[in-house]
Amino acid sequence: MKLLLKAGLLIDGTGTTAVSEGAVVIEGDRISKVCKQSELLESDISGAEIIHKPNGTLMPGFIEMHSHIHCSAHTDAYTHITTESNETFLMRGTQAVRSALSSGVTTMRDLGSRNEVVFPLRKGIQDGIIPGPRFLVAGTPITTTGGHCNMFGTEANTSHEVVQAIRQQFKLGADHIKIMSTGGGFTPGTNVRAPQYSSEVLRGAVEDAERLGLKVAAHCHAAKGVVNCVKAGVHNLIHCSWLAEDPENMYDYDTDIADEMAEKGIYIDPTLALSHLNRMRGRIPVPGPGPASDPGRRFEILRDMWDRGVKFVTGMDSGMTNANFDDFAYIPQVMVEEMGISPIEAIICSTKTSADCLGMEAEIGTLSESKSADVLIIDGDPSADIKLLHSVDTIVSQGKIVKKEGILLI
Template identity: 30%
Template sequence: MMPFAIHAGLMFDGTSVSGPTTVFLEDGRITGVDTSGALPPEGVALADLGADAFLMPGLIDPHTHLGFDAGPDPVTSFTTAGDAELLAWMRIAAGRALHAGVTTVRDLGDRNYLALTLGTESDRHPGSGPEILAAGPPITTPGGHCHFMGGAAEGAAALRDAVRDRHERGCAVVKIMLSGGLMTPGSAPHEAQYSLADLRIVVDEAHRLGLPVAAHAHGTPAIRDALTAGVDSIEHATFMTADGVDADPALLAAIAESDVFVSLTTGIAPGDSTPVLPPEVAKRVRAVHEAFRNLYERGARIVRGTDAGIAQLKPHDVLPYAIAQSTADGPSPLEALVAATGLAAEACGVADRKGRIAVGTDADLLVVTGNPLDDLDRLRDVRAVFRAGVRVR
């Protein structure tokens, strides 16, 4: 790829904002960042995106499901589709995310490792979709949450084998369903599915092999076990009980004092109608957000995943909505942008090359019209997206 440069009136580099900036790209990487306002040297092609353009790292979604179609019954669609049909849908979902400026996603649950297949395609053709950090089928109990993805494992030997299989296949993360979930009949979100001893087996084996562990955990006991076992990220963290929410202050403090990432997945894209949440979610919304605000106030390392695909309110371009909505829980607009770029890159283990605009990092870039720090809804006014230096819109 020939070297070229892009220029914008404002630039957010993953931590702070500067004025007029020119960024130089070559072979999918950033080779220079000039904040002096000077034009590039003669012979370097320049795309001037305008004085009102806001240049930033591409967004990172640390919790998505490309195999779910964000339709009225995503589980049935998922389970009845053949692999070829499901992969075709996943290509569409990935493209929708990329066109919204989401240049990296962590897929935390697929079937037959199709997200790995799609990730290879995306790496070969960067304009087709975001970089995909795949978990493969989540490890779950027989008949447990999302067992239909094919990741059921029980007993020490089977759990170790499950981790090793994901490592051998090239997964970027191990996902374990530590609690139940609403999408699986007979599964209770507030109940733990694995013992602390079982979880430790998974965490120890994954860490021995150099893989992080993302733990799906809704109920307070599961969240406590996730923290005790040393998982790398706690997904959802809604502190659900059988009939409400129990955000134990001591547990909140322990989470904030640890290095664990908390990936919250509450963002929705309302579309043209008033959003309707499932009753089991709606009755807990206020208490859940109070827990989130408490975590923010204590300084927990919080990122925003989306769970994209699991419901009609969560299409695969929902992340910009989730970022804007996150400020209701406490972060400033700047903190919300950091969480969706640099901090999310850390949570996904790719901070050495993602989430920043700096020499040597991947040329994954989003350009929007106007300053999102004044109005985070500007994240949806996309002017350009670059994935590995390829302009996709």
């Protein structure tokens, strides 16, 4: 199959200036040419199915870095996750991956779902049984006994047990490792202000994962947990909330540690759209220790980290209450509106930087010759108005048309 996509603008994801009157030629599941429309040859056009959006923008597909596909995203998501069967989780997951793909997510990483659910779901997508994006999975997250997400995690307390859990996930075919370095708000009774693992245990986890060719993502709310993760060389920090040990204080932000993150090339997924979605959908934050209690200071910290050179990726924590699987575009929107970065910078985080974090920069993240044909056409110019990322006109995922000129085909 040969496909020619044309639009008024082209954003290739590299950070270069948008190209006017851009074109992308796709052959099979690969991009064969990226150029201005005036540079197209007859051989590029001949035999191609053409989709042309004069007022649209071509750009790479979205990369969603943090989902839990068997969670419901409902107010009672915790009740669902603790009472429903694996069969129900599979049905939820099937709906979740279709919903994500339908919104323009062409690569999706699940960072914590039951092995019995997420591995068969990945196989179902790969075999074409169900529609979904390129799907990367960690499987069960590693946590302490009774720790955060223990209800669908692997409980491991000592360094030996953690390494053993990593090897088991590797054996099952995990693409990444997820470890819960602190408590979390989704699991009652866990302490969001204290570490679950020492830096020594985390370092052992990173070393063994690297030996197996895997990267480690760590959930961390507590500032001490953030420090432990950075000292251990964890590749990707999730939330990175900097919560102070003393409940009388909200945050304990350490600029020296932020600088160390930047120096080590550690990627941060701050899941910063969650509080926005909760406010938008009428969920009033309960007074407590979470980042939602002081969002202004939270975004000041994130902006300072950005200015120090810390690299940000785009994870939703989809499946948590009010974080639906088709909500991706709110992430770059909040980055622009609350962190104060430019729309192009937010788009790069949503594409190229997230691909770099996954170690898949040769395959996805930018529009360039020989890369996977994961391409969107946006209705309008998102480099001028980031909210236009909600208006996806056309979706091509690995060379297959998922949505064409506003009509969903899956």
